[in-house]
Each structure stands twice: as structure tokens, then as C-alpha cells.
Amino acid sequence: MSEDSAGSDDTGTPRKVVFPDKLQQIWLPDSVHVFVSHQDADHELVESVKRLTRDAWKASDHLTPQIMKVAHHGIYTRFTTLDDRDPPKLAEFLLTALLKPSHADAITGDLNERFAKESQEFGQRRATRLYWARTWESLWPLLRRAIGKALKWGAVIATVRRLF
Amino acid sequence: MELTTLEQHLLLAIIGLHPNAYGVSIQDHIKDRTGREPSTGSIYASLDRLEEKGFVKSRQGEATRERGGKRKLYFTITAPGQRALRESLQAINSLSHGLRWKGAAV
Numbered sequence: 001m002s003e004d005s006a007g008s009d010d011t012g013t014p015r016k017v018v019f020p021d022k023l024q025q026i027w028l029p030d031s032v033h034v035f036v037s038h039q040d041a042d043h044e045l046v047e048s049v050k051r052l053t054r055d056a057w058k059a060s061d062h063l064t065p066q067i068m069k070v071a072h073h074g075i076y077t078r079f080t081t082l083d084d085r086d087p088p089k090l091a092e093f094l095l096t097a098l099l100k101p102s103h104a105d106a107i108t109g110d111l112n113e114r115f116a117k118e119s120q121e122f123g124q125r126r127a128t129r130l131y132w133a134r135t136w137e138s139l140w141p142l143l144r145r146a147i148g149k150a151l152k153w154g155a156v157i158a159t160v161r162r163l164f
Numbered sequence: 165m166e167l168t169t170l171e172q173h174l175l176l177a178i179i180g181l182h183p184n185a186y187g188v189s190i191q192d193h194i195k196d197r198t199g200r201e202p203s204t205g206s207i208y209a210s211l212d213r214l215e216e217k218g219f220v221k222s223r224q225g226e227a228t229r230e231r232g233g234k235r236k237l238y239f240t241i242t243a244p245g246q247r248a249l250r251e252s253l254q255a256i257n258s259l260s261h262g263l264r265w266k267g268a269a270v
Contacts, residue, residue: 109234110187116230138205
């Protein structure tokens with residue numbers, strides 16, 4: 001077994017994770033890729049990597065392990081930054097399109113706050129579903145408000161045009 | 165100036181939570197006390213309307229990591245807002261005062 005650091009936390013402190021000798025690593029700015037070649041990997045090693053990955057995940061709140069591929073004899077694991085745990089971008093966009101900038105920031109911030117709490121409580125999948133549910137139920141009132149404002153301004157402009 | 169039920173709830177929550185009334189806290193406050201959870205969208209649509217009428221004013225607060233770096237928007241009630249709320253609640257009180265609930269089986 002060899003000892004390697006696998007990433008760092010927000011303060012820049014290196015986090016130590018023990019990896020088996022046969023493991024190879026690729027370091028990228030926002031993620032750490034870990035893989036074992038097919039000929040070297042055996043069942044024991046695959047299980048060992050899975051366990052270490054889980055341990056590393058528990059030790060850090062900013063790296064998410066994703067086992068990308070567990071083949072017959074191989075394993076490919078990727079550690080990524082928080083980006084993969086971010087709320088759905090499309091949902092954010094839909095909300096921000098219907099609100100003025102200060103309110104758009106506030107509403108997406110509120111949903112993100114709930115998402116962060118629910119991710120920890122229920123897991124990311126359920127938190128994402130809840131985020132989308134909140135977005136859908138929010139769209140109609142916001143859309144109605146946006147249409148109401150547009151019609152009001154339209155009426156004002158039409159009145160001004162009639163007068164002058 | 166007439167207020168809808170949601171607008172009444174929002175103004176009461178803003179007074180109750182002062183000075184920490186922002187989207188999430190307002191939503192939780194209303195849910196805890198009425199058992200109904202208005203959607204985030206309807207809260208902001210109504211707050212936008214109330215702000216336009218001059219019944220509430222907003223100020224930007226802190227941005228935290230869990231909010232994805234987005235700032236909170238804190239709301240406070242204005243004097244015209246308090247007046248409108250008081251009149252609206254008084255109207256309900258006057259209408260319900262001395263009412264005898266008939267025909268409802270308890």
C-alpha cells in the first residue's frame with residue numbers, strides 16, 4: 001500500500017488517502033481520476049478501492065466519488081468537486097428568466113439552501129426531485145406576475161400613444 | 165387598499181420574523197402556523213407586488229456557500245404596509261364579530 005494525497009479541502013489542506021500499490025491516478029484541476037488497469041485489478045482490489053472511495057467521501061464534503069465503471073476486472077473511480085452536487089442549472093435558469101435580478105438571486109439562493117439541507121438529509125437524487133417540484137410549482141405564479149406586468153406596461157404605452 | 169390572504173400572511177410573517185424575514189424563513193413561518201406551504205414562486209410574486217405598492221421594502225443580505233453564493237433578500241414592512249394590514253385585519257374582525265355559526269355540525 002502506498003500513501004498519497006488525494007485533493008485538498010477549501011483551506012488548501014491536503015487530504016491523505018491510502019491507495020493500493022496497483023492503483024494509478026490522474027490529477028486534474030477540478031477532479032481526481034483513479035483507475036486500475038484490467039490486468040492488475042482483481043476482486044479484492046476492486047472492493048478495496050470501493051471502500052477507500054467511500055471513506056474518502058466521508059472525510060470530505062467537497063469531493064464526491066463516482067464509480068464510473070466497474071468492469072469484469074477493472075474499476076474506474078472519479079472524484080469531482082461540488083459541481084456535480086449542484087442544483088439543476090436548467091431549473092435555476094427558468095426561475096431567473098421570470099424575475100428581476102435581485103429577486104432572481106434570492107429565489108434561487110432560497111432553493112439552493114433547501115437543496116443543500118435536503119441533500120444531506122435525503123440524498124442528492126431526492127433533493128434534485130424536490131428542487132424540480134418547487135421550480136414547477138413556482139413557475140405559474142411567477143409567469144402570471146410577469147404577464148400581468150407586461151400587460152400593464154402595454155396598456156400604459158397604448159394610452160400614451162393614444163394621447164400623443 | 166385590499167390585501168389577499170397570502171399578502172396578509174406574508175406581512176404578518178415579516179413582522180413576526182423582523183429583522184430576519186427572507187424567503188425560506190417566511191415560508192417556514194407560514195407553514196408552521198397555518199399548515200399550508202405557499203410555493204416559493206407565489207411568495208416572491210406577492211412580495212414583488214407588495215414592494216411595488218410600497219408596503220414592504222427589501223435589502224440584500226449575506227451570501228453563503230450553501231446558497232450557491234446567492235444573497236438573501238430581507239424584507240421589512242413599511243408604515244403604509246402596516247396601515248393596510250391593520251385595516252385589512254380590522255375588516256375581517258368586523259365581519260366576523262358576533263357571528264353565530266349556524267348549520268355547521270360540530
